[in-house]
Amino acid sequence: MSARPSTQEILEAQANELPLTEREIFEEFGNAYEDLLEKGKGTLEAMFGHEV
Secondary structure: OOOOHHHHHHHHHHHHHHHHHHHHHHHHOHHHHHHHHHHHHHHHHHHHOOOO
16 A cells, blocks of 8 residues: 555655654644643543643
């Protein structure tokens, strides 16, 4: 399946998007993203039984 040209295009696009997405989430969104996660922290800790 990965030999099909359309599949190769999708895989290449996906590989190129990952660094951009990581930068957006962890660098550009900064504290806003952390604040968003903070709201669900108690729920996650209750689910997993340890600090997250």
